[in-house]
Amino acid sequence: MSKHWKPRRRTVELGSSRIRRDPLLIPEPPKKRAAPPSRESEILLGAAGVTGFAIAIAVLIMAFSAITSQGDGQVAAPESTQFVRCGVGDSPNCVIDADAIRLDGQSVRIAGIDAPSVRSPQCAREGERGREAVERLIRLLNSGTVVQGGNVREFDGSIRTKVLVDGRDVGATMIAAGVARSEEGSRSWCQ
Numbered sequence: 001m002s003k004h005w006k007p008r009r010r011t012v013e014l015g016s017s018r019i020r021r022d023p024l025l026i027p028e029p030p031k032k033r034a035a036p037p038s039r040e041s042e043i044l045l046g047a048a049g050v051t052g053f054a055i056a057i058a059v060l061i062m063a064f065s066a067i068t069s070q071g072d073g074q075v076a077a078p079e080s081t082q083f084v085r086c087g088v089g090d091s092p093n094c095v096i097d098a099d100a101i102r103l104d105g106q107s108v109r110i111a112g113i114d115a116p117s118v119r120s121p122q123c124a125r126e127g128e129r130g131r132e133a134v135e136r137l138i139r140l141l142n143s144g145t146v147v148q149g150g151n152v153r154e155f156d157g158s159i160r161t162k163v164l165v166d167g168r169d170v171g172a173t174m175i176a177a178g179v180a181r182s183e184e185g186s187r188s189w190c191q
Contacts, residue, residue, distance in 0.1 A: 083141040085134060093146075098133030098180060101141070101163070103148055111152040111160035112171035115180040116189040123190035130189075133179035140165055140173055 037045075083101070086094035092105040098115030101108050118134055121127035144166035151159050163170040174180040181187075 083138050083146075085138065093141075095134050095138050095141070098130050098137055098174075101137070103146065103163075108148060108163065109158070109160040110171050110174075111154065111162045112169070112182065113174050113180040114182070115174065122188060126189035129179070133174065136177055136179045137170070137174065140170060144168075 083093050083095055084091050086096045086102060092102065094102045096102060096107065097118050099110045099113050101110065115133045116126045116130035118127060118130035121130055147164045147167075149162035149164055151161055154160055165173075171180070175182055
């Protein structure tokens with residue numbers, strides 16, 4: 001059997017709902033639009049950006065070159081030290097031969113020259129020319145600040161070191177003075 005509805009009888013009464021069906025209407029503040037920048041401010045900002053970028057690149061380049069160069073292989077002899085002929089005292093800076101020196105205690109063969117030998121001359125004339133070349137080299141080295149440059153591979157495969165005095169190449173100066181020649185050859189210093 002089914003239950004019938006009786007209109008006189010009260011049914012379940014519904015109370016007021018706690019759920020709001022309509023959203024709260026809160027007025028939104030008006031949106032402000034940014035004014036477009038003026039032409040002058042665009043130019044100033046652009047110039048400042050380019051300048052900042054250029055400075056950043058310059059700093060990076062200088063830092064990179066400082067890290068990678070490590071002095072470019074140049075070593076300066078102490079300025080107070082005078083060069084003398086090796087064998088006279090125990091000087092760390094001296095002239096061994098007309099194309100070899102000791103710089104801070106290290107033996108260095110000067111790049112780009114062939115000079116007459118003093119240590120083992122083939123004749124008296126070569127010994128005389130060698131002594132003249134050694135004296136010229138001592139005067140040249142004592143005339144300024146001596147700097148050891150990079151290594152150079154000579155035509156015969158040997159490795160020699162470029163030596164500079166106040167930025168001038170010692171080998172080229174010795175050749176210009178006529179006490180050395182530019183390359184080793186079969187020519188003898190005895191002729």
